[in-house]
Amino acid sequence: MDIKQLWLNAQDLWGTLDEHPLLHAGLGLLVLLVVALLLGRVARYLIIHAIKLLGRQPALHWLNDLQHNKVFHRLAQMTPSLVIQFGLYLVPGLSKTAILFIGNVALAISILFLVLAMSALLNALLDIYARTEHARTRSIKGYVQLAKMVLFIFGAIIIVATLIDRSPLLLLSGLGAMSAVILLVYKDTLLSFVASVQLTSNDMLRVGDWIEMPQVGADGDVVDITLHTVKVQNFDKTIVSIPTWRLMSESFKNWRGMQASGGRRIKRSLYIDASGVRFLRDDEEVRMTQVHLLTGYIGRKQAELKAWNEAQGQSAQLSANRRRMTNLGTFRAYALAYLQSHPDIQPNMTCMVRQMQTTAQGVPLEIYCFTRTTAWGDYERIQGDIFDYLLAVLPEFGLSLYQQPSGNDLRAGVLPALAGATQVSNVETA
Numbered sequence: 001m002d003i004k005q006l007w008l009n010a011q012d013l014w015g016t017l018d019e020h021p022l023l024h025a026g027l028g029l030l031v032l033l034v035v036a037l038l039l040g041r042v043a044r045y046l047i048i049h050a051i052k053l054l055g056r057q058p059a060l061h062w063l064n065d066l067q068h069n070k071v072f073h074r075l076a077q078m079t080p081s082l083v084i085q086f087g088l089y090l091v092p093g094l095s096k097t098a099i100l101f102i103g104n105v106a107l108a109i110s111i112l113f114l115v116l117a118m119s120a121l122l123n124a125l126l127d128i129y130a131r132t133e134h135a136r137t138r139s140i141k142g143y144v145q146l147a148k149m150v151l152f153i154f155g156a157i158i159i160v161a162t163l164i165d166r167s168p169l170l171l172l173s174g175l176g177a178m179s180a181v182i183l184l185v186y187k188d189t190l191l192s193f194v195a196s197v198q199l200t201s202n203d204m205l206r207v208g209d210w211i212e213m214p215q216v217g218a219d220g221d222v223v224d225i226t227l228h229t230v231k232v233q234n235f236d237k238t239i240v241s242i243p244t245w246r247l248m249s250e251s252f253k254n255w256r257g258m259q260a261s262g263g264r265r266i267k268r269s270l271y272i273d274a275s276g277v278r279f280l281r282d283d284e285e286v287r288m289t290q291v292h293l294l295t296g297y298i299g300r301k302q303a304e305l306k307a308w309n310e311a312q313g314q315s316a317q318l319s320a321n322r323r324r325m326t327n328l329g330t331f332r333a334y335a336l337a338y339l340q341s342h343p344d345i346q347p348n349m350t351c352m353v354r355q356m357q358t359t360a361q362g363v364p365l366e367i368y369c370f371t372r373t374t375a376w377g378d379y380e381r382i383q384g385d386i387f388d389y390l391l392a393v394l395p396e397f398g399l400s401l402y403q404q405p406s407g408n409d410l411r412a413g414v415l416p417a418l419a420g421a422t423q424v425s426n427v428e429t430a
Contacts, residue, residue: 065124069124111155111162138203142225188228213252215250217240220234266371268366271401272364273362273363273400274402293338298325305325331397344378362401
């Protein structure tokens with residue numbers, strides 16, 4: 001009985017609202033808004049939990065990426081505006097102008113969430129692509145960002161056209177007159193897009209590549225490639241952001257070829273003191289034959305020189321007419337044999353020891369070879385071990401490294417001379 005009385009009272013109250021159309025319409029809109037929000041909550045709950053159940057299946061695992069990027073969350077947020085848009089005609093007392101205005105606002109909100117859902121879908125597709133093998137060599141992040149930019153521009157045009165109740169074509173036709181302004185404002189974006197297409201299509205840059213670009217202070221690994229910038233993490237852990245278009249307009253060094261080849265080059269010179277270069281004596285040649293790395297070289301060289309000297313006849317008696325082995329040439333052959341037998345040197349790549357143009361600092365002997373590894377730490381260790389050994393073995397050939405005089409060298413040369421001069425002066429005084 002109480003329930004029936006309450007229902008009758010509610011009907012009487014609702015009937016009295018006919019005398020106040022504004023209040024009637026306001027309450028109707030409030031009820032519609034509450035219903036729309038409740039339905040939005042229900043729709044979001046049902047959609048998200050249904051996607052969670054479907055995402056557990058291995059074949060539909062990609063649904064988890066859509067959920068993680070809130071694609072279905074954005075779609076569920078369209079429910080309240082859609083309910084309001086189609087429920088306005090059930091609200092009594094609303095004028096056609098109010099229905100049109102509120103309906104356009106609700107439609108604009110629906111379009112906004114649809115654009116956000118499409119943007120989230122692009123992010124999800126980027127995450128799915130990032131797990132493929134192609135993502136290691138070709139980045140599509142720049143294309144996704146460009147697509148999102150175009151999506152937001154057209155979405156904004158449609159939303160504005162909906163709010164002012166005009167055709168979007170009218171706004172799009174006005175863009176022709178603004179093309180010059182757009183080109184000026186988005187100049188860097190257009191340049192970066194063209195550069196991004198060229199970089200990816202020509203496979204000039206990948207995430208993970210070690211690049212070197214001194215003009216912008218970049219020397220490290222590429223960690224991200226976007227539409228506008230390429231992020232490089234230097235070896236000191238600093239981050240350098242390079243505009244994408246600069247990678248096409250300026251030169252940069254990509255070390256990917258070195259890393260893919262499986263060998264890293266050693267190219268460093270030993271500056272030999274020219275005053276120590278001389279012919280080998282007979283006893284030294286005999287001693288050198290006992291060096292395992294030189295046994296074959298000494299035998300071949302002695303046979304070659306003997307045949308050449310015998311062909312000269314009596315003129316070979318003169319020292320200047322006779323060919324002989326030098327300590328520098330023997331050391332060069334020893335260094336080459338040492339590199340060729342080294343376990344950490346790549347045997348399938350160029351390996352040589354060459355004598356360069358003599359300079360004021362001595363005779364440069366350049367070590368040119370490739371290590372088996374491209375890892376930085378191992379490369380430096382191998383290179384250091386090689387040069388440590390070659391420097392230590394130089395005296396075995398009667399050679400020494402050139403070094404500019406230091407303070408200790410000057411003291412070692414000047415102090416004995418001063419001591420001798422003091423002794424002479426003391427004798428003369430006595």
